[in-house]
Amino acid sequence: MFGFSIQKLIVLAAIIAAVWYGFKFIGRLDKARKHAAKLTRDGARAAAGAAPAAETEDMERCEACDAYVSARDPASCGRADCPYPG
Ligand SMILES: [Zn+2]
CATH class of the missing domain: 1.20.5 (Single alpha-helices involved in coiled-coils or other helix-helix interfaces)
Incomplete structure (x- = not known):
């Protein structure tokens, strides 16, 4: 059935x-x-x-060229009046 x-x-x-x-x-x-x-x-x-x-880094402004460079390891932008060593 x-x-x-x-x-x-x-x-x-x-x-x-x-x-x-x-x-x-x-x-x-x-x-x-x-x-x-x-x-x-x-x-x-x-x-x-x-x-x-590499994630974040403090930057500071260059007085001579207004470019922002690493505050921890600043590098010169190449201008003669740049305050950072280069
Ligand atoms: Zn500079």
């Missing part, structure tokens, strides 16, 4: 298995993606920690 045949049960089992392994596969991809994102974040943080001077 309901027609439960062995073929239908096998197909049903195959569908359930496909969904089950599909979710496992998606979960594994998501875990790999999160791991990669964490590595990228850690790498960016390590790079920032290694060279903080």
